[in-house]
Amino acid sequence: MxxxxxxxxxxxxxxxxxxxxxxxxxxxxxxxxxxxxxxxxxxxxxxxxxxxxxxxxxxxxxxxxxSMPRFIQCIHDLAAIKKNYNLMVTNMYFGTIPVRLFQPKAVSSKLQRGIIFYHGGGTICGSLDSYHNLCSFLAQETESVVLSVGYRKLPDHCYPSVHNDCLNATIHFMKGLKSYGVDPSRVVVCGESVGGSAVAIVTQGLLNFPSLPKICAQVLITPVTQIIDFQLPSHQQNQNVPFLTKDLLMTSVCKYLDIDLSWKDAVASGTNVPPDTWEKYRKWLTFDNIPRRFKSKSLLPEFPGHFNEAAYLETRHTLKAEISPLLADDQIIAQLPQAFLVSCENDPLRDDALLYKKRLEDAGVPVTWYHVEDGFHGCIALFDKQPFSFPCSMKIVNAVISYIKGI
Structure with a gap:
């Protein structure tokens, strides 16, 4: 034996x-x-x-x-949760959506700032536990009440679970702000990666609920703002840069949007998008909207090949503004609150942030932009994961804290 x-x-x-x-x-x-x-x-x-x-x-x-996503989630959630004795942490459910509330224990004579946080992870990983330390740090350093939303994700839940859960949890929280000690005039929505996409979509979606308090600011950290053009300079320059390679990005997009992986190349090349749709959105997706210093001389705008109607029929739901917030109507963009946008140089999603920045500025929305030259996608999640943290991780965390404290 x-x-x-x-x-x-x-x-x-x-x-x-x-x-x-x-x-x-x-x-x-x-x-x-x-x-x-x-x-x-x-x-x-x-x-x-x-x-x-x-x-x-x-x-x-x-x-x-x-399943691969469940295995990665189990490994990702092994990260140690640090106890913060200055905060009261409460696990709750808003309906079926798990959330975690971080409240400063120090007695305050006035209502406090509120931060609603949506984690990253490409709908494959990321959770309340893996982003616990970051939310705890945000709550302590900004002296705010932080609500972290544990939205549903792969492998059991596809589109539109992430954005529906984030929107519904936000509406639930906004209806009872004072019961959580939050000032209704000082609520910030914050998210990273796919959570940054949720920030944009939720902020736009809340315009349909005029009876709710207004969001005072949105913080988008390396967000996904469109899933139509994957030929932007940052996608070409950083397609093989860890940890978000082009292959992993396209696989995540297809799995979340319930698109068969056989159409992955069509989505990546843009041949699934009809010519009239390209023409409609070209003003927002053009290379010209990206500052010159981010465009290498060796890169030229790449136009999609011959339109693939079969691919379009399988992927046409990807053309909705509910998935690509960059494509929202002008009157919606113009009503959005001030924004703080974080981009990383070595990130395929860098240009998503740059394009959304220009879109907001053109509509008269105040934008503060923070660019990290040595940053890469997902680095903020490593800010306290010694010895795996990087200088860029703490740079972003400190920049976000400084912006929120200034509101």
Whole structure:
């Protein structure tokens, strides 16, 4: 019996080692490490581990043991939650939506600022637990009541679960602000990555509820603002930069929008978009709206190939403004509150932030922009994950805190 266990252990060890070696080879064959990035060796090591975990998740999914998203979620949620004795933390449900409330314990004679936070994770990972420390830090440093929304995600829930859950949780919270000690005139919505997309969509959606208090500011950290044009300069420049490579981005988009992965290339190239739709939205998606310093001389605007009607019929729901907030009508954009936009140089979604910034400014909405030259997508989630944190992680956190405290 001991011999059998020994053989099993050796075989498992060999298997895991083989998968890890494959992940390392994949990293060095595909990944591009930007020269501006600090701690490149640490960055490479983390990406190799990420590739290993994704590969293991895919293997488990093919063996019908566990889906890849659920495996990644389990690993992601192993991050330690730090106890903050200055805050009272309460887990609740708004209907079926899990939320976590962070309230300063210090007695205040007046109502406090409120922050509604939507986490990132590409609808694959991210949770109340994995973003607990960030929300706790925001609550303490800004002396605010923070509500973190645990929206539904893959593999069980596709579009429009993220945005519906974020909107419904926000409406529920806004109806009872004073019961949570929040000043109705000082509510900020904040989110990262897909959570940044939720900020834009929820802020626009709340305009349909005039009886609710007005949002005073929106904070969008490396947001997704459109899923039509994946040929923008940042997508070309950063398509192989960890941790959001083009392949992972397109896979996440297709899985969340319930699009068969066989249409992934059509979505990436834009051949699923009718010519008249391209013409309609070109004024907002044009290369010309991106500052010159972000466009390499070697890059030229790439236009989609021949229109694929079959791809369009399978993916036409992606053309809605409810999915791409950059495409909302002018009268909606003009009513939005002031915004704080964070972009990272080494992020394929960099230009999404730049285009939304221009869209807001053109409509007269006050915008504060913070750009991180050594930043990469998702780095804010590592701000306290020593030894895996990067200088850019804390830069973004401090910038967000400084902006919110100034409101």
């Amino acid at each position: 001991t011999a059998l266990w020994l053989v099993l252990l050796v075989n498992l060890s060999t298997f895991f080692l083989g998968v890890f070696i494959w992940a390392v080879i994949q990293h060095f064959l595909i990944a591009e490490i930007p020269s501006a990035l600090q701690h490149p060796v640490k960055f490479r090591c983390m990406h190799c581990i990420a590739l290993f975990l994704i590969t293991m998740g895919n293997i488990l999914e093919k063996l019908k043991i566990c």
